[in-house]
Amino acid sequence: MTGSADLASVPAPAGVTRVLDVDEVGGRVERTVLPGGLRVLTETMPGVHSATLGIWVGVGSRDEDDRVAGSSHFLEHLLFKGTRSRSALEIATAMDAVGGEMNAFTAKEHTCYYANVLSSDLPLAVTLLGDLVTEALNTAEDLESERTVVLEEIAMRDDEPSDLVHDLFSETLFGDSALGRSVLGTVDSIEGLTRDDVDGWYRSRYTLPSMVVTASGRVDHQQVLDLVTAVFGDRLSGAATPAPLRRGSDLAPSRPARPAGLVSRRTEQTHLLLGSLGLSRFDERRYAAAVLETAVGGGMSSRLFQEIREKRGLVYSVGSALTSYAGTGTFSVYAGCAKKRVPEVLRLVREELSRVAAEGLTPGEVARGRGQLRGGTVLALEDTGSRMSRLGKSELSHGEYVPVREVLDRIAAVDEDQVRAVAADLLGRHTCLAVVGPYRESDLDRL
Secondary structure, eight states: OOSOEETTTSOOOTTOEEEEEEOTTSOEEEEEEOTTSOEEEEEEOTTOOEEEEEEEESOOGGGOOGGGTTHHHHHHHHGGGBBSSOBHHHHHHHHHTTTOEEEEEEOSSOEEEEEEEEGGGHHHHHHHHHHHHHHBOOOHHHHHHHHHHHHHHHHHHHTOHHHHHHHHHHHHHHOSSTTTSOTTOOHHHHHHOOHHHHHHHHHHHOOGGGEEEEEEESOOHHHHHHHHHHHHGGGSOSSOOOOOOOOOTTOOOSSOSOSEEEEEOOOSEEEEEEEEEOOOTTOTTHHHHHHHHHHHHSSTTSHHIIIIIITTOOOSEEEEEEEEOSSOEEEEEEEEEEGGGHHHHHHHHHHHHHHHHHHOOOHHHHHHHHHHHHHHHHHTTSSHHHHHHHHHHIIIIISEEOOHHHHHHHHHTOOHHHHHHHHHHHTTSOEEEEEEESOOGGGGGGO
């Protein structure tokens, strides 16, 4: 099977399985929509003896308002505290007894609960994760104990400047909006959350049309369907269809909310993020932008690394990143250095970005960027967890499944003219600066 599969515009009837991809070594990607709107995607990986299961919910911090900021992440913690049929200890003991790993993460646009197990223990993983997302108790007592844990996580973030600067950058770029707020919430919002707030978030948001089950490894699609059907039971009924793809119409800023943001800390290093609004994940230029970002700051041969670290030794770490959301995105450059070197480092970063915006990249840089990106794409998909994650993001975030070989072809097709055009746009946008270090507000104008 060739070509990408559009998962949103060609819906399959409930219960009908679509084969999205078959590779040359027997791997298969399959998708079924069950009654009630629950989607199930699997990828068979011949030659492995493990499986990774994920249950995704299309809700994250972007869906929260100020009053309940951090609810999605708080709930992710709380679901592991116990269900109607299992205590927190019983959940942990069952997974430890088979040598498996179970965890979860919350992002701005989704939440994922996952387990990595031997393929023979896949039924246990489906049972435990399914129990978490459908039968969590969310008691007031558990909420109070986990509130302390989340507050400690916020404190830990605040004590790590290289993490804090990323949340500060989002706040500086997107302002007082859902994308500008930390996934963790704030001390005030977490302290103010009630049991009704968090359990209400669970009841209203954890619905079958918003959920996706993905599994990769030594898995059989029909077996996964049978296991999921047994766990979700009577919930798999009705005419509901999967939730529509998030398009991002709620936020489409044209420039940074503020020119600069500062968290003053007595640190040895100053941590910097300079960046701008990026591209939506639906932007057709995203492959050219990825090649551009890789060549500018994505590795040891990149311009920023060579100019700032290798030639001048001004920093230990410097690099760039692209992040895409529905409707918008970010481009940023991170650097950490001594306070006395900050002006020179920022000058060099800005000069290099301006140069690339005006001139584009050389043919050799584009070729290296394509090669690095293609190799990194394949290497990042060598384990069952990364494959499981790719299925979930394809379904929830993109609405299409693109086979790996087609992704590689799209990257290979990027040329110098495409990179030059996207560089002129992306690197020519208004920038903002986030700083964590020994500075005062009055110092920001000089930076």
